Amino acid sequence: AQTVTQSQPEMSVQEAETVTLSCTYDTSESDYYLFWYKQPPSRQMILVIRQEAYKQQNATENRFSVNFQKAAKSFSLKISDSQLGDAAMYFCASAYSGAGSYQLTFGKGTKLSVIP
């Protein structure tokens, strides 16, 4: 079984500044994937970034990047040049192909506020 832990229930950042959201996970699998999803007040869950465990290079999507530390089982999300539209719940998630199922295991989420 996989577990995902987000230790920061809430965080805030000034507009245009950088913020890092933490995530740790636990798995015995070697082939797995890690994700960050964003859920704004509209409730739509939006895929922010995806990381394949076998790739050492950290994934980047525009202002969003991750710091993937495989040995430490850590997967943090860095948001640069924060914008008001970044305010949302952020969920870290993992998936693996064990037993032929790819369901996502989510952390509890971090609520990010952006201060103008």
Added chain:
Amino acid sequence: EAGVTQSPTHLIKTRGQQVTLRCSPISGHTSVYWYQQALGLGLQFLLWYDEGEERNRGNFPPRFSGRQFPNYSSELNVNALELEDSALYLCASSLFRSKETQYFGPGTRLLVL
């Protein structure tokens, strides 16, 4: 390209009733996942359908069921509704060759009174 769609957006039911939620995946996606997001319980995996078959289910009672149609759309049925079934039900879809990467719909908010 249209995203995942779900209907209805909101639903109010009373205990003991039955409800059907619907999901249309992104065009070309063959897998559909259902998740429950209840207050205090986080996001929990419910069901996975792939190529018309139920492939896996989470730790939910049998009154949660569903199906996937030949066009890959899906229904989630909940029988004998209980108060604790009140939640946001999220549907996600994925490509055959990238099943782990899931794209979500806007969800159906179910309130059981």
